[in-house]
Amino acid sequence: xxxxxxxxxxxxxxxxxxxxxxxxxxxxxxxxxxxxxxxxxxxxxxxxxxxxxxxxxxxxxxxxxxxxxxxxxxxxxxxxxxxxxxxxxxxxxxxxxxxxxxxxxxxxxxxxxxxxxxxxxxxxxxxxxxxxxxxxxxxxxxxxxxxxxxxxxxxxxxxxxxxxxxxxxxxxxxxxxxxxxxxxxxxxxxxxxxxxxxxxxxxxxxxxxxxxxxxxxxxxxxxxxxxxxxxxxxxxxxxxxxxxxxxxxxxxxxxxxxxxxxxxxxxxxxxxxxxxxxxxxxxxxxxxxxxxxxxxxxxxxxxxxxxxxxxxxxxxxxxxxxxxxxxxxxxxxxxxxxxxxxxxxxxxxxxxxxxxxxxxxxxxxxxxxxxxxxxxxxxxx
Numbered sequence: 149x150x151x152x153x154x155x156x157x158x159x160x161x162x163x164x165x166x167x168x169x170x171x172x173x174x175x176x177x178x179x180x181x182x183x184x185x186x187x188x189x190x191x192x193x194x195x196x197x198x199x200x201x202x203x204x205x206x207x208x209x210x211x212x213x214x215x216x217x218x219x220x221x222x223x224x225x226x227x228x229x230x231x232x233x234x235x236x237x238x239x240x241x242x243x244x245x246x247x248x249x250x251x252x253x254x255x256x257x258x259x260x261x262x263x264x265x266x267x268x269x270x271x272x273x274x275x276x277x278x279x280x281x282x283x284x285x286x287x288x289x290x291x292x293x294x295x296x297x298x299x300x301x302x303x304x305x306x307x308x309x310x311x312x313x314x315x316x317x318x319x320x321x322x323x324x325x326x327x328x329x330x331x332x333x334x335x336x337x338x339x340x341x342x343x344x345x346x347x348x349x350x351x352x353x354x355x356x357x358x359x360x361x362x363x364x365x366x367x368x369x370x371x372x373x374x375x376x377x378x379x380x381x382x383x384x385x386x387x388x389x390x391x392x393x394x395x396x397x398x399x400x401x402x403x404x405x406x407x408x409x410x411x412x413x414x415x416x417x418x419x420x421x422x423x424x425x426x427x428x429x430x431x432x433x434x435x436x437x438x439x440x441x442x443x444x445x446x447x448x449x450x451x452x453x454x455x456x457x458x459x460x461x462x463x464x465x466x467x468x469x470x471x472x473x474x475x476x477x478x479x480x481x482x483x484x485x486x487x488x489x490x491x492x493x494x495x496x497x498x499x500x501x502x503x504x505x506x507x508x509x510x511x512x513x514x515x516x517x518x519x520x521x522x523x524x525x526x527x528x529x
Contacts, residue, residue: 238502
């Protein structure tokens with residue numbers, strides 16, 4: 149019998165193994181060179197901030213639209229032709245991932261009237277990993293931001309939705325094992341909200357708390373039956389035009405001489421990403437059956453900043469496409485809009501253009517390809 153099995157083509161062996169395990173896989177085209185088999189997911193569940201928010205923001209900020217320019221043109225103009233609540237001119241990374249995996253765009257959980265059997269997006273612009281109370285000292289009225297849409301709150305929304313998706317433990321584990329979970333990006337708002345009142349040294353001291361919160365969220369989702377995760381690191385916010393404008397220093401040594409980015413803030417992001425990767429490696433050790441992919445947000449953006457022509461971007465890569473002059477935000481009356489968003493990296497000074505998100509999504513999909521293929525090889529061995 150063993151001899152007969154060895155004569156079978158490897159593809160047949162993989163098919164038999166997959167069928168036995170009850171998994172479904174499909175070959176998904178990818179721009180990466182990996183070219184491995186990628187698991188076909190039935191749904192996507194997403195947690196995060198404005199980098200992933202597909203329309204929850206307008207609901208959360210409904211009482212005061214002045215703080216929510218994404219409800220006004222020219223947001224969404226490149227792909228959707230109208231504002232959708234996305235912080236970009238078009239699609240986000242999560243949109244490209246859904247389309248590449250053959251799934252519908254992930255609906256915002258707070259703004260969707262249909263069912264969520266194909267997935268739900270709990271991300272809200274301005275969300276933090278740490279609970280909102282961490283950022284308010286209670287000494288006065290202070291700022292109302294961040295709102296209470298932290299990672300913990302988003303997990304509660306997910307758990308409230310769960311009974312409409314599955315009825316018992318066995319059914320839920322089967323359902324969520326066929327789902328892809330995106331946990332992040334988280335961290336950038338935790339740090340940005342702290343910049344006005346804390347030094348970089350003070351902010352660095354609570355990075356482990358942010359990482360610990362992300363780790364605990366993944367553990368919590370695993371208990372619900374989730375087995376496939378994409379966990380993005382944080383972006384190089386020292387290269388964000390609005391951050392440079394607000395927190396730029398007179399000392400030239402504060403800037404990278406090649407890119408013009410703020411070195412200290414980018415080092416904070418690199419520290420976050422290092423600790424996150426270490427935490428994810430520990431999670432893989434505790435949960436060997438789970439696929440936990442680290443999605444690099446930092447390196448691809450830095451590559452675009454350092455080599456804009458390679459991506460078809462204009463040389464002045466730190467300039468924004470929409471916004472200004474002065475304190476005008478994109479979407480405000482009188483705000484300027486560039487003619488070719490596809491030639492820009494930054495859309496509104498904090499968020500990226502659809503073109504930039506597409507390049508990043510290609511890299512993340514390659515990572516999913518690679519991790520799924522490696523998981524299959526482990527099973528075959």
